[in-house]
Amino acid sequence: xxxxxxxxxLLSVFKGAPVELKxxxxxxxxxxxxxxxxxxxxxxxxxxxxxxxxxxxGFTADxxxxxxxFHLKKPFAQEEDSAMYYCALSxxxxxxxxxxxxxxxxLVTP
Amino acid sequence: DVKVTQSSRYLxxxxxEKVFLECVQDMDHENMFWYRQDPGLGLRLIYFSYDxxxxxxxxxxxxxxxxxxxxxxxxxxxxxxxxxxxxMYLCASRGDSGNTIYFGEGSWxxxx
Numbered sequence: 610x611x612x613x614x615x616x617x618x619l620l621s622v623f624k625g626a627p628v629e630l631k632x633x634x635x636x637x638x639x640x641x642x643x644x645x646x647x648x649x650x651x652x653x654x655x656x657x658x659x660x661x662x663x664x665x666x667g668f669t670a671d672x673x674x675x676x677x678x679f680h681l682k683k684p685f686a687q688e689e690d691s692a693m694y695y696c697a698l699s700x701x702x703x704x705x706x707x708x709x710x711x712x713x714x715x716l717v718t719p
Numbered sequence: 720d721v722k723v724t725q726s727s728r729y730l731x732x733x734x735x736e737k738v739f740l741e742c743v744q745d746m747d748h749e750n751m752f753w754y755r756q757d758p759g760l761g762l763r764l765i766y767f768s769y770d771x772x773x774x775x776x777x778x779x780x781x782x783x784x785x786x787x788x789x790x791x792x793x794x795x796x797x798x799x800x801x802x803x804x805x806x807m808y809l810c811a812s813r814g815d816s817g818n819t820i821y822f823g824e825g826s827w828x829x830x831x
Contacts, residue, residue: 618759653762653809653822695761699820705750705769705813706777707820711761 611636613698615710622686622717630681630713632670632696641699642672642679643707648692656694657681666690686717722746725810725823732830738797740826742810749815751793752777753785756807756825765808768793800830 612635622628642659659672670681693714697707726741750769754762764777766785774785786794810823
């Protein structure tokens with residue numbers, strides 16, 4: 610069975626502080642991992658995918674197969690980073706569908 | 720830009736009513752999905768479709784059905800709405816060759 614776990618429901622940090630949103634997964638094959646973000650009153654949008662190894666809006670995420678983790682990191686948080694973040698996995702379950710974690714709400718305060 | 724359009728943004732329906740949620744995508748994607756999004760539960764897959772007239776159950780299909788008569792359109796149907804189906808419903812699409820799933824803006828459904 611495939612599962613995505615985001616252990617923190619809410620993460621609050623000060624502006625300029627480092628941020629790490631945790632994501633662990635369980636999957637028997639080679640998964641595709643994603644981070645999606647949802648800003649207030651906006652649609653869910655792709656932030657990162659592990660295949661591309663990009664840095665978007667200063668965020669990075671590295672797939673660690675040994676620890677089955679795909680944590681999202683940013684060295685200096687900005688107030689506009691406040692949003693809901695979802696880690697997601699795509700495998701062979703349900704075709705190309707994404708299996709989402711329950712999400713972490715990030716609040717960056719001045 | 721890929722566009723996934725959900726025609727109804729906000730609906731209020733009575734218990735027992737039949738509800739249709741419509742979704743259209745303009746990128747000729749083969750795969751389409753319906754999720755519901757609830758606080759503390761994240762997004763849960765209701766149904767998906769990988770081709771016209773093809774459908775598969777997701778993780779929480781009970782109380783829902785779907786229709787895909789045309790490639791660009793995927794409808795979610797609540798045959799008899801109940802209050803526990805009050806939620807945000809998200810439609811999404813993905814091409815066979817693409818990694819990215821694109822989401823619509825969502826439909827807020829309140830069942831009273």
